[in-house]
Amino acid sequence: MTSTLTPARKRSALTKGQLPKFAPYVVLAVALVLGAAILALIGFNAFGWGIVSAILFAAGLVGWSAAVEGSRKAKDKLATCLVVGSFLVALLPLISVIWTVLVNGIPGIITPGFLGTSMNGVTGVYDNRAAEGGGPVLGGIYHALLGTVQITLLATVISVPVGLLTAIYLVEYGNDRPLARAITFFVDVMTGIPSIVAGLFAAAFFFAVVGPGTKTGAVAAVALSVLMIPVVVRSSEEMLKIVPNELREAAYALGVRKWRTILKVVIPTAISGIASGVTLAIARVIGETAPILVTAGFATSINNNVFGGWMASLPTFIYTQILNPTSPSNPDPSSQRAWGAALVLIILVMLLNLGARLIARVFAPKTGR
Amino acid sequence: MTTTSLTSSRGAGRAGDKVFSGATLAAGCLILAVLFGVALFLVIQAIPAFTAPAADIQGGKGFFAYIWPIVVGTLIAAIIALVIATPIAIGVALFISHYAPRKLASGLGYVVDLLAAIPSVIYGAWGAAFLAKEIAPAYDWLATNMGWLPIFHGPASATGKTILTAGIVLSVMVLPIITSLSREIFLQTPKLHEEAALALGATRWEMIKMAVLPFARPGIISAVMLGLGRALGETMAVALVLSSGALTASLIQSGNQTIAAEIALNFPEASGLKVSTLIAAGLVLFVITLAVNMVARWIISRHKEFSGAN
Numbered sequence: 001m002t003s004t005l006t007p008a009r010k011r012s013a014l015t016k017g018q019l020p021k022f023a024p025y026v027v028l029a030v031a032l033v034l035g036a037a038i039l040a041l042i043g044f045n046a047f048g049w050g051i052v053s054a055i056l057f058a059a060g061l062v063g064w065s066a067a068v069e070g071s072r073k074a075k076d077k078l079a080t081c082l083v084v085g086s087f088l089v090a091l092l093p094l095i096s097v098i099w100t101v102l103v104n105g106i107p108g109i110i111t112p113g114f115l116g117t118s119m120n121g122v123t124g125v126y127d128n129r130a131a132e133g134g135g136p137v138l139g140g141i142y143h144a145l146l147g148t149v150q151i152t153l154l155a156t157v158i159s160v161p162v163g164l165l166t167a168i169y170l171v172e173y174g175n176d177r178p179l180a181r182a183i184t185f186f187v188d189v190m191t192g193i194p195s196i197v198a199g200l201f202a203a204a205f206f207f208a209v210v211g212p213g214t215k216t217g218a219v220a221a222v223a224l225s226v227l228m229i230p231v232v233v234r235s236s237e238e239m240l241k242i243v244p245n246e247l248r249e250a251a252y253a254l255g256v257r258k259w260r261t262i263l264k265v266v267i268p269t270a271i272s273g274i275a276s277g278v279t280l281a282i283a284r285v286i287g288e289t290a291p292i293l294v295t296a297g298f299a300t301s302i303n304n305n306v307f308g309g310w311m312a313s314l315p316t317f318i319y320t321q322i323l324n325p326t327s328p329s330n331p332d333p334s335s336q337r338a339w340g341a342a343l344v345l346i347i348l349v350m351l352l353n354l355g356a357r358l359i360a361r362v363f364a365p366k367t368g369r
Numbered sequence: 370m371t372t373t374s375l376t377s378s379r380g381a382g383r384a385g386d387k388v389f390s391g392a393t394l395a396a397g398c399l400i401l402a403v404l405f406g407v408a409l410f411l412v413i414q415a416i417p418a419f420t421a422p423a424a425d426i427q428g429g430k431g432f433f434a435y436i437w438p439i440v441v442g443t444l445i446a447a448i449i450a451l452v453i454a455t456p457i458a459i460g461v462a463l464f465i466s467h468y469a470p471r472k473l474a475s476g477l478g479y480v481v482d483l484l485a486a487i488p489s490v491i492y493g494a495w496g497a498a499f500l501a502k503e504i505a506p507a508y509d510w511l512a513t514n515m516g517w518l519p520i521f522h523g524p525a526s527a528t529g530k531t532i533l534t535a536g537i538v539l540s541v542m543v544l545p546i547i548t549s550l551s552r553e554i555f556l557q558t559p560k561l562h563e564e565a566a567l568a569l570g571a572t573r574w575e576m577i578k579m580a581v582l583p584f585a586r587p588g589i590i591s592a593v594m595l596g597l598g599r600a601l602g603e604t605m606a607v608a609l610v611l612s613s614g615a616l617t618a619s620l621i622q623s624g625n626q627t628i629a630a631e632i633a634l635n636f637p638e639a640s641g642l643k644v645s646t647l648i649a650a651g652l653v654l655f656v657i658t659l660a661v662n663m664v665a666r667w668i669i670s671r672h673k674e675f676s677g678a679n
Contacts, residue, residue, distance in 0.1 A: 072572055079574035083468050086460025087477070090548075093541040094484050097495045104498070165396030173390050183397045185666065186404050192595065192662035193407070193655070194602020195489075196629045200636075200651040201407040204414040213640075226403060233400070257382040259389035287488020290604035290629065294636045315490045315605075322494055322609060335498070342491050353486050 017069050024061060031057035054085060101342050108340020111137050115344075118143035119312075120301035124327030131330035139326070139333075141341045143302045144317035147217060150306050151296065151313055152286050154221035155228055160278055162225075163232025170233070171240040172262055190230040198226040199291030206295075215297040217306035220313070223291035228281050235277025239270040272363035276356040283352035287345060289315035314345045407655070415649035421642055435646065436653055438616035442532065442625040443654070446607060447600035449536025449620070450543055455593055457540075458547035465548075466555035467577060478552065485545035493609030496538035497530065501610060504537070505529035508621040522619040530612040533620040535627075538606040543596035550595065554588030555581055587668050594665035598658045604629035628654040 035053030039045070058081040066074035108114060122139035129135045166183065174180025202223035206214040243266050251261040267274070297310030298320055318338045325334035423431030465478050505527060512523030525531075558581045566576040582589075607630040614624035632647050632654075639647055 072575070076572035076574040079577070080468065083460045083464045086457045087464040087469075089457055090461045090481060090484070090544060093495075094480070094487075096499065097487060097491065100495050100499045101491060162396045162399055165393045166400055169390075169393035169397040173393055179397070183400060185670075186401055188666050189659060189662050190400070190404055192598040192602075192658055192665075194598075194604070194629060194658055196602065196604045196632050197407070197411070197651050197655045197658070200632065200648055201410055203636075204410040204648055205406065207644075208410060208413060212644075226407065229400060229403070257386055259385045260382065262389070283486060287490065289488070289490040290608075290633050293633055297637065315488060318490050318494060319605065319609070322497065338494065342494055345488055346491060349486050349488060350483075353483075 019065055019068055023064065027060040027064065028053075028057055031060055054088075057081070058085070098346070101339065101346055104336075104339035105343025108137075108336045108338075109343055111140075111336075111340070113138070114140040114337075114340055115145070116140060116142055118300065118302050119326070122300070122326060124329070127325075127327035127333040128330050130333045131327070137333040137336055139337060141314065141317060141337070141344060143299060144312040144314045144341060145344070146302060146304070147296070147299070147311040148286060148313040148315075150304075151217045151220045151224065151292065151311065152282060154218060154306055155224035155285060156278070156282055158221060158225040159228040159232050159281070163229045163281075164236050164274065166229075166233045167236035167240055168262060168267075170237050172258070172266070187230045187233050190226070191234065193226065194290075195227055195288050196290040196294065199223045199294040201226060202291065202295050215295060215310055216308055217296055217303070217311040220292045220296040220311065221306065223295050224285045224288060227288060227291065228285045231281040231284060232278060235280065236270075236274050239273030239277065240266060242273075243269045272360050275363065276360035279352055279356035279359060283349050283356070286352065287315055287349055289319055292316050293319065314341050314348075317341050318345070408652075411648055411652040411655060415645055415652045417642060417645040418649035421645075425642055426646055427643065432646065432649060436628075436650055439626045439628050439631050439650065440653065440657075441616055443601055443627040443629070443657075445620070445625060446532055446536050446539055446611075446627050447597055449533060450539035450600040451593060451597055453537060453540035454544045454547060454596060458544050458592075458596075459551055459589065461544070461548045462551035462555055463577065463581075466552050467573070467581065478549070481545050481548050484541065485549075489542065489603060489605040490609070492538050492542055493605040493607075496534060496606060496610040500538065501529035501531075501534050503529075504534055508533070511621055519618045520620045522622070525621045526612070526623045528612065528623070530610055531621050531623055532611060532625040535607045535611045536620075538610055539600045539603055542603060542606060543600050546599055547589075547592045547596045550592035551585065551589050554585040554592070558584045587671070591665040591668040594661055594668070598661045598665065601661065602629055602654060602658050604633045608633045 031053045034056050035049050036044075038052055039049045058078065061081065062074050062078045065077045117138075117140035119139045120143070126135065126138045130137045166187070170180050170183060174183075199220075202219050203215075205222070206219045247265050247269060248261055251265045252258075256264070292313045293316050296313065296316070298316060299310040299312040303309050303311045318341045321334045321338035321341070325331035327333065418426065418432050421432075423429070423434075426432050426435050428435045461481060465474050465481070469477055505525070508525035508529060508531065511521045512525040515521040516523045562580040562584070563576055566580045567573075571579060607627045611625065611627075611630060612623040613626040613630065613634070616626075617624035628650050632651055635643065636647050
């Protein structure tokens with residue numbers, strides 16, 4: 001109804017000098033057409049089309065607005081274009097990375113035996129044969145998958161108790177004492193330790209205590225713990241802080257001791273947040289490459305013992321397959337394996353992130369009725 | 370609250386209280402001990418590199434001559450990353466906090482967080498296999514048209530595996546860190562300031578310029594410094610993307626090296642004095658990032674007193 005009345009309505013003084021509602025769409029259409037035309041002159045590609053059209057759109061809209069609405073509105077339009085543009089630019093690498101990994105990784109992952117075999121005995125000879133079309137790409141990531149699971153599990157077993165207890169100290173016992181403030185500060189500082197330095201620390205520690213050249217899965221787990229503990233402390237601390245004080249006071253009023261209050265009231269209330277924080281911490285360390293590189297060595301065969309011998313992991317597997325292909329003259333089979341492993345790793349990390357969200361939602365404390 | 374008098378009363382369970390509070394205290398102290406241990410063991414293992422005769426260190430001119438080019442390389446890569454990431458990150462944070470429809474905002478924030486979830490080795494592989502190849506023609510163009518600038522001095526690397534590519538990959542990795550911290554600060558801007566600005570007739574951009582950005586400035590600075598800490602210590606992106614070499618001023622030729630990548634590339638095969646040299650390099654990196662992070666945290670804590678942000 002209203003639309004039929006519009007032509008008859010007089011423009012009020014307040015809306016004078018405003019771009020019509022459809023202005024952005026018109027400018028966008030013109031920009032897309034012009035962009036396509038310009039690109040057609042210098043050779044068409046989709047990426048360039050997007051960039052040129054975006055610039056034309058921003059220039060057109062801002063110019064029109066400056067002519068009709070004045071400089072203040074034009075500046076506002078320019079800022080809006082820049083802000084939205086920066087968000088779109090930030091999406092580009094995400095899409096590109098995921099696309100690259102999918103396209104390159106799927107051939108690797110559907111190769112028979114990729115998930116179930118190790119690289120034990122797979123030499124350049126087989127890769128050369130595969131590259132010449134004379135056989136399948138042999139070898140897989142079973143040993144690396146196993147190593148990643150073992151190292152991450154051990155790191156979790158070390159980090160979670162230490163991190164959770166520290167968070168409890170900070171929230172329940174710390175009372176803003178100097179020690180608590182020092183721990184908070186240094187946990188924050190620890191969050192910023194470069195991952196390679198954490199690896200070097202674990203290596204230096206075991207070189208000094210056990211003997212030079214000690215490289216096992218356990219050393220890598222210690223390195224990952226250094227990275228994981230601050231994350232666990234921070235997230236658990238946040239979760240414990242939002243447990244309402246009324247719950248604690250109710251428990252105290254019933255004569256329950258402080259440690260039982262914490263174990264039976266505070267932690268169960270916060271458990272969903274804590275568990276999702278731990279899951280996110282695992283997702284963070286499972287993809288760490290540098291610390292494992294300097295602490296666990298490279299293995300091509302299955303190693304079930306975290307405390308003895310070199311151990312492979314998914315990130316270091318990707319790294320070595322790219323930098324030192326199994327067959328230097330034919331790197332393609334190696335890079336196929338590397339991208340396959342990258343796809344598996346990205347799926348693992350995404351599942352952990354998704355799991356964290358699910359845990360937070362499913363185990364959230366029941367509120368009220 | 371009179372909880373202290375309740376917990377100190379007599380009766381069974383007192384031992385439980387003691388044990389439990391002792392355990393939490395021990396865990397807290399363990400963290401301090403670990404951080405202290407990181408410094409201590411790095412120093413112990415690094416000492417041979419400092420005391421060894423200059424000729425024995427790689428390069429033959431002593432530890433200082435070995436370390437300074439890669440320190441400069443590390444700084445170059447980190448600065449490129451920040452120059453690219455900071456404006457985009459602030460834009461993205463503003464988009465999520467003030468421009469996007471309220472219903473979409475948290476979902477979009479999660480999308481940006483996905484960038485942080487992707488492992489660094491995958492960024493490295495992507496940078497080496499995809500980005501370097503795509504960006505090489507742009508370097509050629511820069512070398513021919515902007516070659517008079519020392520940083521774009523030609524001939525450009527044909528593979529695209531240069532410090533600029535590494536810096537771009539690093540910028541993608543620090544982007545989510547700066548974004549998520551700035552977003553938190555932007556959301557804490559007092560609503561009354563924003564509404565007052567809008568009520569006086571300010572456009573949305575003027576409101577952001579007058580109310581949001583001044584309030585958030587310390588937060589943005591510390592977010593950028595935390596991003597700097599990450600960029601300085603990032604290993605894999607550089608190790609896989611950069612074809613390293615001697616220190617050069619040109620960003621589009623192969624060359625330069627960062628501390629973290631130097632350690633990652635050489636440590637697995639190192640032995641003897643080389644191990645000490647690399648651990649000493651790690652110590653230098655540790656000290657630099659520690660200083661950067663402490664300054665950032667100090668800015669945040671100073672800011673906290675009058676805004677409630679953290």
